[in-house]
Amino acid sequence: MSNNKLFTTPIDANVPVVNELVFEQINSQITDQLNTGVLVLDADFNIVLWNRFLQVHTDKITDNIIGKSIFTAFPELPQRWLSRKLSSVLQLNTPSFCSWQQRHHLFELPHTRPITTDSEFMAQNCTFLPIESDTRDRHICILIEDVTDACHYQMQLQKTLAEIAQISRIDGLTQIYNRRHWQDSLEQEYAKARRHDKKLSLIMLDLDHFKLLNDNYGHQGGDMVLIEVSALISALLRVEDTFGRYGGEEFAIILPETDSAGAMELAHRICRVIATTPLTYNSQVINVTVSLGVAQLSCNESNYEELITQADSALYQAKSQGRNQVCSAPELVS
Amino acid sequence: MNEFHLTEDQQDCLQELINIAMGQASDQLARYLDTFVYLKVPSIESVEASELMITLSQRKNTIAVVSQGFFGYEGIRGESLLIYQEEDSGRIADLLGYEPDELSQDEQLIDISSILTTTFLNVFAQQIDNQLSYNAPKLLPNVQEILSEHLQQMPFTWNLALKVNINYQVTDYSFNCNMIILIPETAITNIKYVLDRVLEEF
Numbered sequence: 001m002s003n004n005k006l007f008t009t010p011i012d013a014n015v016p017v018v019n020e021l022v023f024e025q026i027n028s029q030i031t032d033q034l035n036t037g038v039l040v041l042d043a044d045f046n047i048v049l050w051n052r053f054l055q056v057h058t059d060k061i062t063d064n065i066i067g068k069s070i071f072t073a074f075p076e077l078p079q080r081w082l083s084r085k086l087s088s089v090l091q092l093n094t095p096s097f098c099s100w101q102q103r104h105h106l107f108e109l110p111h112t113r114p115i116t117t118d119s120e121f122m123a124q125n126c127t128f129l130p131i132e133s134d135t136r137d138r139h140i141c142i143l144i145e146d147v148t149d150a151c152h153y154q155m156q157l158q159k160t161l162a163e164i165a166q167i168s169r170i171d172g173l174t175q176i177y178n179r180r181h182w183q184d185s186l187e188q189e190y191a192k193a194r195r196h197d198k199k200l201s202l203i204m205l206d207l208d209h210f211k212l213l214n215d216n217y218g219h220q221g222g223d224m225v226l227i228e229v230s231a232l233i234s235a236l237l238r239v240e241d242t243f244g245r246y247g248g249e250e251f252a253i254i255l256p257e258t259d260s261a262g263a264m265e266l267a268h269r270i271c272r273v274i275a276t277t278p279l280t281y282n283s284q285v286i287n288v289t290v291s292l293g294v295a296q297l298s299c300n301e302s303n304y305e306e307l308i309t310q311a312d313s314a315l316y317q318a319k320s321q322g323r324n325q326v327c328s329a330p331e332l333v334s
Numbered sequence: 335m336n337e338f339h340l341t342e343d344q345q346d347c348l349q350e351l352i353n354i355a356m357g358q359a360s361d362q363l364a365r366y367l368d369t370f371v372y373l374k375v376p377s378i379e380s381v382e383a384s385e386l387m388i389t390l391s392q393r394k395n396t397i398a399v400v401s402q403g404f405f406g407y408e409g410i411r412g413e414s415l416l417i418y419q420e421e422d423s424g425r426i427a428d429l430l431g432y433e434p435d436e437l438s439q440d441e442q443l444i445d446i447s448s449i450l451t452t453t454f455l456n457v458f459a460q461q462i463d464n465q466l467s468y469n470a471p472k473l474l475p476n477v478q479e480i481l482s483e484h485l486q487q488m489p490f491t492w493n494l495a496l497k498v499n500i501n502y503q504v505t506d507y508s509f510n511c512n513m514i515i516l517i518p519e520t521a522i523t524n525i526k527y528v529l530d531r532v533l534e535e536f
Contacts (some may be wrong), residue, residue, distance in 0.1 A: 061483045081436045085445075094452035097470040102441040330429060 010172045037144030045086055047069050054144070057109040057122070069320050074109045076241065089128045089140050096128040111148040123151035171245040173223060174230035182244025182252060190304035193297055200297040201263035203253040204311040205270065208323040210249040225288055228279045233270055260296035260328055267292040267326040274289050275324055289324035291315060308321045341381065346530040352498065355458035362453055369430060379497050386495050395419050400447035403520035404455055409524035410464055412517040414455070416447040419510070444471050450513065462528050
């Protein structure tokens with residue numbers, strides 16, 4: 001009933017606009033000029049019709065296609081999954097879809113942008129349509145759209161966005177996290193520790209006499225020291241720790257699920273490793289040391305900034321006691 | 335009460351059409367899924383745009399929304415949203431008869447959504463002598479932030495939304511989701527016209 005509405009205009013008019021033969025010729029020419037693949041299957045998934053688009057792009061001979069099972073003609077198709085999908089079209093009499101975003105392609109067709117894209121096959125959006133005819137035979141029409149361009153640009157965009165997101169988190173010189181990302185991480189870890197009543201510790205550390213280093217070896221020497229020290233410390237951390245550059249020569253480490261004893265142990269190890277690892281710059285040996293302050297989250301802090309303040313004052317204490325050492329924030333008694 | 339509100343008769347008529355459509359659709363689905371499907375009587379309500387926004391933004395554990403546009407004769411068109419909660423999506427591959435490694439979780443959600451939407455709306459369209467075409471279903475990314483944004487960026491303004499709660503229970507496991515059908519203002523006028531015609535034919 002409602003199907004006939006598709007052809008309402010030419011059929012219902014008392015005087016046909018064009019005769020049936022011309023009408024058929026128009027239809028078949030449109031099908032062949034379409035920049036979309038058209039494939040029609042019978043209820044047993046044998047191919048009954050294909051258009052020029054597929055003929056040119058598959059480089060297959062019509063005789064090897066028509067009357068053959070779609071899975072024989074296109075052995076690359078995932079048979080089990082696609083059979084189930086095709087059955088749903090016939091049984092439920094509903095269209096079905098397959099997007100490049102979930103499956104890059106179904107049919108292995110070469111595309112027309114060979115250089116710029118990363119897949120050798122055409123990205124496709126496929127639509128499966130139930131076709132009813134006057135006879136009781138049921139058919140499925142598969143439309144195959146070339147979306148290689150859209151796919152390519154989308155991938156480029158995603159890659160660029162990921163790069164930008166990464167760049168916005170990283171300190172350009174040392175390649176560790178920058179202050180903003182580090183602080184965001186601390187805010188999250190603070191909330192997590194409070195919510196789940198977990199331990200959380202912080203290490204703030206500062207290179208000793210950094211200004212002197214810059215004066216003696218120039219800023220490039222200073223930069224090298226920042227890079228090397230960052231790398232030395234990174235190698236001592238667990239994956240769950242967050243290491244960031246807090247300021248010029250000041251660094252900070254977030255230690256989730258770690259008490260002050262664990263944090264002190266790590267701080268001492270960092271202090272020792274930096275002091276005993278000579279760095280070389282322009283064939284000169286540079287010895288550097290760091291001072292560290294450690295603080296553990298207690299019930300006293302009401303926000304993450306207070307934890308930074310605690311670690312910072314412990315760091316100040318380490319500095320004033322002669323540098324190259326670790327101090328822990330005093331446990332406040334509530 | 336404004337021009338987009340359905341009269342009581344129109345509301346009853348629509349409810350009846352949807353009940354019939356849902357019944358037939360679930361019968362087809364049960365046969366396709368080749369398993370016993372127990373379907374509760376669908377709860378249907380029409381909600382106002384502002385109300386819907388509040389309801390949707392209050393749901394905390396929504397993990398996925400699949401949207402699919404539809405359009406037919408007589409200006410009937412709209413968009414269906416299928417909304418899944420965290421606990422709904424565990425065994426969709428089983429339900430669809432796929433091997434779990436044949437397709438991603440995203441594709442499973444898209445496939446089941448498309449089947450639910452088109453099966454239901456096709457039968458509904460038959461009831462009102464119409465025929466619908468569909469856009470490819472789309473999984474909305476980053477559901478939490480995106481849903482209200484998506485609703486605001488719809489290509490049409492809509493005042494009335496039909497909310498159809500579908501609850502499928504299959505012998506071995508349960509499957510739940512909500513289907514929300516958004517209908518633009520212009521299409522509501524057309525639906526009212528169609529409903530009046532159906533009422534006259536009774």
